[in-house]
Amino acid sequence: TLLSLLLRYYSADGENGEGTIEICGEPIAGIDNERFRNEVGLVPQDPFILAASARENIDMGRGLPFERIEAAARAAHAHDFIAALENGYDTSLGEGGSRLSSGQKQLIAIARALAGEPRILLLDEATSRIDSATEQIVQQALEEVRGRVTIIAIAHRLSTIRDADRIVVLNHGRITESGPHEALMEIEGGLYQRLYLLQQLTRDGLQAND
Structure with missing residues (x-):
């Protein structure tokens, strides 16, 4: 419900019209769709992985230069496992990411979100289905981008938000x-x-x- 409000799936006005969500003092309801998509990145609990290359899964049709895609993958700590694939960034990840572990899918999702250079990064239970070792990698990646991105994390696994x-x-x-x-x-x-x-x-x- 909270995530749906943040993503503007429905209004926060409420019955009496007193509710509002603001970004830097600006109500999100007044931000046009294109600008909102550029400023907010989402890492869902179950990221959708295309039956396409790692490059395409991070780019998602935005036509981003490879340098930006690679930088996002490095920031998400996804570069090393992508580079180790037989064709690197041009390797197909399989239907639904069948070639990846749950943790690797999440790292791709984080890279995808960071490639858009958002001001706000929303994490929806992003570490709930990964092992402790991969959770630490995700936490390290998020810690490294905290200074340039506002991170809002929805979590039941409290160890993931301890440093918030x-x-x-x-x-x-x-x-x-x-x-x-x-x-x-x-x-x-x-x-x-x-x-x-x-x-x-x-x-x-x-x-x-x-």
Whole structure:
């Protein structure tokens, strides 16, 4: 629901017309479609991969120069595995990305979004279906672009947002807690604290079993 509002799939006005979402003080409802597409990049939970080359999957018909495609792939930490394919960036990724792991698909999706040079990058549960090792690669890639892109991440796996400047906790559609990780962990019995500790215990238990 929140992502749908951010992507303008429906209006935030509400019944009384009091709701609004703004970018740098400008209501997103007033931004024309082409400019909005250029300024907002999306990395979905299940990225769609074309039965086309790595280059084409990052470009997505935008006619971008190869230098920009490669730079985006490097920023997303996707360059190394793409370069290792038999034909590099011209290698077909297979129907639905059948030649890629779940983590590699996400890195392609991040490269695709970054290639558009957006001001805002939206992540919708982008690391929920990848292993811990690939999650760390994704986190490193995002950390490296934080200085030039505003990142809004929707996540239930709280380790992925630990380093965020601000974490907003929603419970049944309402904001219950807000602040950096350290501040939220100091709220005794708080929802974020309880969920974070539970996830850490679960993760530690799984690693011990391995």
